[in-house]
Amino acid sequence: MxxxxxxxxxxxxxxxxxxxxxxxxxxxxxxxxxxxxxxxxxxxxxxxxxxVPREPIRLVNENDQIRVKNVTDQSQDFTExxxxxxxxxxxxxxxxxxxxxxxxxxxxxxxxVKVYNENGMPETEPAMxxxxxxxxxxxxxxxxxxxxxxxDIRLRENFIIRVFANHDWKTNVLADPQPKNLVAFHTSYKFLLQAHSEAHYRRLGQLVADAGVQPLNETLKKYFTLFTECLSHVAKINNHVNVLLHMLGFLKSQLPGSVKASIIKLIERYKEQKIHLIVPVTMLKHYVELYQIEYLLNQKYLSPYPYELGLRNNL
Ligand code: SF4
Incomplete structure (x- = not known):
């Protein structure tokens, strides 16, 4: 890759x-x-x-404007x-x-980032x-x-997911902007978006439904803004639980009752934080692949980034 x-x-x-x-x-x-x-x-x-080496610099609030100045000689201003x-x-x-x-x-x-006033005293409001x-x-x-x-493992996973999603967007939608590519993108992120924010997922669905009506460029801009906002919410345990149970529903006619019961048990154990997220996800993924459940095979939720990164081993 x-x-x-x-x-x-x-x-x-x-x-x-x-x-x-x-x-x-x-x-x-x-x-x-x-x-x-x-x-x-x-x-x-x-x-x-x-x-290198150089004198240290710091942020200084000068008349409500953030400047970057030499710590010992404030006449040296590097902001511009x-x-x-x-x-x-x-x-x-x-x-x-x-x-x-x-x-x-x-x-x-x-x-x-710490900000100082012109007298060298730290201010309460940090800045970027x-x-x-x-x-x-x-x-x-x-x-x-x-x-x-x-x-922090949750922030780490969230960032990595957003980077891979950003790349996916550029490669599969922006490189060939067509309503069908937007629909395919949105469909593959359904469960991942739901894990981050159900409300955002619904609004995104509405945007996709209107894709043929509104100018495509505008729709893509609005979609990706909202998509980014959605993934910026760190997924909560309860949301993962809902998504896992929802996905399990797609397998109900194929799975023997005992297997279904053991997957539900794993999901409950994850909810109680006794096992990591990777356990129920791997189990589900196994059966999705075994029974070739088409709707779930392409779901980013099951593989939002390369498995080898192992981030869900600690979630
Ligand atoms: S924090 Fe940024 S500016 Fe400072 S040494 Fe690292 S790269 Fe350079």
Whole structure:
């Protein structure tokens, strides 16, 4: 399989580009995800010529505007250069399906980066790193995560699902935009969407039903915005349980009662958090393949990303 292009902060791949000449290698990124992702690394601070080592910088709230300044010499302001760099990168980043940033960085942080006032005192409201924030303006639907947060198994799985779905959308819908491709895409995500948000799934279904009536470009834009919003909700245990039971319903005429009862037992054990999600999912998948249940064979819920990533082993 062709690797998926994903942006990443260079220091997470072990490149010694931090202000003090160190790196923040993430083994999960550099050793595991790199098998599937074609990482496109960039260190924004090095790219704008700050050099290694360099003096540390931080976010400063200046008259309600977030600036990036040298910690010891506030006359050195790098905000415009970092904005410009992000703007210049936009055409090169069009085929990315996700981005992993280093947390807490005034350039790369996505969530809760510390902000200081002009007197050097910390403020209560955190902000987004300037480079990451500018990229988000250009690509609001691009899955973005921080390396620190993907240590949390639920956030990790959610991010990986969104990256693979983003790639799927680009390959199977955007590359050949036709109502039938939108319908096929939506159909294959039915159960995955339901696991993330039933309400979003219903609204998406309505959009697909109107696909022949509304201009296709507009429908695709609305669909993918809502689709992204839906998958951004981390799937809850009860939603997984509902989806698993619903899928099991498609097998009821093929499965002997005793097998059905043992799968239900597995689902209950997962609900009680005694076993991991992968157990009932693998069991269901086995019977779906054995009996060639066509409607379920293509469901992304059963294989939203390569099995080898093993993420559901811990969910
Ligand atoms: S966090 Fe971003 S700016 Fe800082 S060293 Fe890593 S890649 Fe460079």
């Amino acid at each position: 062709e690797k998926i292009k994903v942006g990443i902060s260079s220091c997470l791949l072990g490149q010694s580009v931090r202000f003090n000449g160190s790196h923040k290698n993430s083994p999960f990124c550099s050793e595991v995800l790199s098998e599937w992702f074609d990482f496109q690394p960039i260190c924004p601070e090095v790219e704008i010529g700050m050099g 250069q970092l904005h410009q760099l992000a703007d210049d990168y936009v055409p090169k980043l069009g085929d990315l399906c996700g981005y992993i940033f280093m947390q807490k960085s005034p350039s790369c942080g996505v969530f809760r 790193g300037v480079f990451a924030g500018q990229l988000k303006k250009h690509y609001p639907l691009l899955p973005m995560e921080e390396a620190g947060r993907i240590n």
